Amino acid sequence: MDLCFRFLIPLAFASLAQAAVPSVRVDFNLATETHSNLYGRLKGLLKRPSSPPFDPTNVLGRYVLGPRRSDFHGVPLGWIMVHIVGGSPDEKTTLAIANDDLYLLGFANRTDNWHILSGFGGLPDATTLPFDESYGKLIGGHANLCLVPIGKQSVIQAVKTLSSYDPATGTEQELKQALVRFALMISEAMRFLNIRQSFSGRWEETTLITRDQADYVVHWGQLSTLLVRHSMAGQILSEVVFSEEPRGRGGGDKG
Secondary structure (H helix, E strand, O other): OEOOEOEEOOOOEOOOOOOOOOEEEEEEEOOOOOHHHHHHHHHHHHOOOOOOOOOOOEEOOEEEOOOEOOOOOOOOOOEEEEEEEOOOOOOEEEEEEEOOOOOEEEEEOOOOOEEEOOOOOOOOOOEEOOOOOOHHHHHOOHHHHHHOOEOHHHHHHHHHHHHOOOOOOOOHHHHHHHHHHHHHHHHHHHHEHHHHHOOHHHOOOOEOOOHHHHHHHHHHHHHHHHHHHHHHOOOOOOOOEOOOOOOOOOOOOOO
16 A cells, blocks of 8 residues: 655644744645645645654654644644635635644635634634534545545635635535545645645646545544654554655544
């Protein structure tokens, strides 16, 4: 099984809470850029050493994210704010991604009103959505990720949905579809090389991941943690083949 990891989840948890949650903004314009541009910016950001640095900083070339928040549903220690402009300048959204495990936990519409998934916090004056981050709630289970269309036009539609979202008028199903597209295009594509490669080089097309790739995603936290533990113990997992690049953070696996 070639998992093709990009980033790994650390074992250590942060011990101190932060009064203010820091954030880093990453911009992406769908009218002028491709997914490779976004990936390059995110990779450069995630490759920066954590503070304090996690030891080991990388395992077989995969960089380790960290430190982790001690409570999965706690406020993230930092946000990656991915600001995306869609097919026109007035179609825009900002995605709030936890920097320690790459979970997409919230978004802002074009009027900068924040919305956050149920069970989480840390975004200003956010409206809590009536569902959580699990693929079970978003799409009926991780196995259905192989049915999610990915590509430029698919993402333009997702931006349009989040940009104009209003709880009073927007439908829950459309919102879930938009969020799961971004979770796949950003979070899972940063975690797994083979998921990114399935669509990044075919950005103008509409593509799908395979059922095997869909099955990978719910085991990322467990498998990357196992790899880090074996590395710290001076062992190598010879039965698992990993890709040629690095970096990572962690989180619980949700189906």
